[in-house]
Amino acid sequence: MRKFIPTYWHAVMDYLLVFILLCGPFISEFHMVGTAATVSFVSGAAVGIISLITANEGGLIRMLPMHIHLWIDIGLGAFLIASPFVLGFSDALYSFHMLVGFFLIGLGLFTATHTKRHRPPVKID
Numbered sequence: 001m002r003k004f005i006p007t008y009w010h011a012v013m014d015y016l017l018v019f020i021l022l023c024g025p026f027i028s029e030f031h032m033v034g035t036a037a038t039v040s041f042v043s044g045a046a047v048g049i050i051s052l053i054t055a056n057e058g059g060l061i062r063m064l065p066m067h068i069h070l071w072i073d074i075g076l077g078a079f080l081i082a083s084p085f086v087l088g089f090s091d092a093l094y095s096f097h098m099l100v101g102f103f104l105i106g107l108g109l110f111t112a113t114h115t116k117r118h119r120p121p122v123k124i125d
Helices: 007-027 034-053 066-086 095-110
Strands: none
Touching: 007 034, 007 095, 034 066, 034 095, 066 095
């Protein structure tokens, strides 16, 4: 499978996903559906914590290998897709969780596992 998403773009998309998952219940107006909002908040916090400790350009602590981060993304995406049906809020909404879940699975499947090492710019006198 071709891995065409570089790790630095994955890091940017992770932090955008944190914003979307934490603000989604208020933007999409499902903050009144307690379970759906809780799943969104907990998932956003999980993506944020995992992004902070991943060994890529966006990580601050950089202790979690990128390939483990990608497996966690796939698992969390599958959980988000299943959560409306398993946790019983599919009658109220399910599209937000499913879209974010499929996006996370796509990120997990199509992101490269190795960070690119950029050379510093060459100084020309």
